[in-house]
Amino acid sequence: MASKPAATVTVDDREVRVTSPDRVVYEATSRTPAITKLQVCEYFSSVGAELMTALGQRPTAMERWPDGWREGMRLATGPQDREGDGFYQKRLPKGAPAYVETVQVRFPSGRTADELCPTEPAALVWAAQMGALTFHPWPVRRPDVDHPDELRLDLDPQPGTDFADAQRVADLARKVLEELGIRGFCKTSGNRGIHIYVRIQPRWSFEDLRHAAIGFGRLLSQRDDGVTTAWWKEERGERIFIDFNQNNRDRTIASAWSLRARPGAPVSTPMTWEQLAAVTDPRDFNLTTVPAFVAEHGDAWSAMDDEAFSLEPLLELWETLPGGELNFPPDYPKMPGEPPRVQPSKKRADHWDADGNRIED
Numbered sequence: 001m002a003s004k005p006a007a008t009v010t011v012d013d014r015e016v017r018v019t020s021p022d023r024v025v026y027e028a029t030s031r032t033p034a035i036t037k038l039q040v041c042e043y044f045s046s047v048g049a050e051l052m053t054a055l056g057q058r059p060t061a062m063e064r065w066p067d068g069w070r071e072g073m074r075l076a077t078g079p080q081d082r083e084g085d086g087f088y089q090k091r092l093p094k095g096a097p098a099y100v101e102t103v104q105v106r107f108p109s110g111r112t113a114d115e116l117c118p119t120e121p122a123a124l125v126w127a128a129q130m131g132a133l134t135f136h137p138w139p140v141r142r143p144d145v146d147h148p149d150e151l152r153l154d155l156d157p158q159p160g161t162d163f164a165d166a167q168r169v170a171d172l173a174r175k176v177l178e179e180l181g182i183r184g185f186c187k188t189s190g191n192r193g194i195h196i197y198v199r200i201q202p203r204w205s206f207e208d209l210r211h212a213a214i215g216f217g218r219l220l221s222q223r224d225d226g227v228t229t230a231w232w233k234e235e236r237g238e239r240i241f242i243d244f245n246q247n248n249r250d251r252t253i254a255s256a257w258s259l260r261a262r263p264g265a266p267v268s269t270p271m272t273w274e275q276l277a278a279v280t281d282p283r284d285f286n287l288t289t290v291p292a293f294v295a296e297h298g299d300a301w302s303a304m305d306d307e308a309f310s311l312e313p314l315l316e317l318w319e320t321l322p323g324g325e326l327n328f329p330p331d332y333p334k335m336p337g338e339p340p341r342v343q344p345s346k347k348r349a350d351h352w353d354a355d356g357n358r359i360e361d
Helices: 037-046 048-055 121-129 163-179 206-223 273-278 290-297 312-320
Strands: 007-011 014-018 024-026 060-064 087-089 102-106 112-116 132-137 150-157 185-188 194-199 240-242
Touching: 007 037, 007 121, 014 037, 014 121, 024 037, 037 048, 037 121, 037 290, 048 121, 048 132, 060 112, 121 132, 150 163, 150 206, 163 194, 163 206, 163 240, 163 273, 185 273, 206 240, 206 312
Parallel strands: none
Antiparallel strands: 007 014, 060 087, 060 132, 102 112, 150 194, 150 240, 185 194
């Protein structure tokens, strides 16, 4: 059967053309009916104002699934991976409408790219028309893309833990931030994790941002033995991992209000701390339920820009708590003070010098 003719979605004063509007993007589940491409575009239009609060003026990578998402599909691991069903689009594709703006960013490799920089909700609906389900904004804004204004604490449940464990740690994180005079804002990840955001003054580097996350994670692990900052999976155990490396340059996490490539079209949903504590299953927050949730409760992040905090209390934790530098992701160049990039179980002490350099035979 032939696809329906193209549809349009009206976003403020723009009309965004949606081709193959009846294409099924998410198959039906016990919680949700089948969801079409047109419904995805209409969803992003319905939360357009909230999305702009979360990622407006930010360099934003698009996680695209051009044929929709199905169980068993795989996200490509990089530009050379041609077998993935979905992929990250960091450079804006040619042919974008004039209202879809960009900003240039620099990667750790030194290369640059002109990345999507949303300035109005229609740009995000256009991205959805191009198959984008998840938006991955940088923690910076145009025009200063080298000084983050957002600290992101990614609470990542490890095997043997669940969302309830993440809730417990998130509540502890809220209390510790308050002790330090800092206000945090929370959201579900759209899976089992929880993300906590802090608006900060844009005068620190990405390296400082990462160190602040490490320091905070170490304090949490002192307060709760179910928390870890161990980079190597074999050392994490059944604990909540504070993924500090998500604060590196060109490291992003799913934005607020993004869909996730998982069954039932779950949404990474901002909420108040009281609402988060009451969640029993984060899958309840999905494309079919979130618009009504927003209409009833509003945007829990609407006050995030009211105050920008200093990183100094968290950097002091980095300076004073023991542990030193931790590993960077494998695609980063070797960084000053970084430990050897070898699994602890495979490391032989006599193969490494005191500075973490491998001793050649």
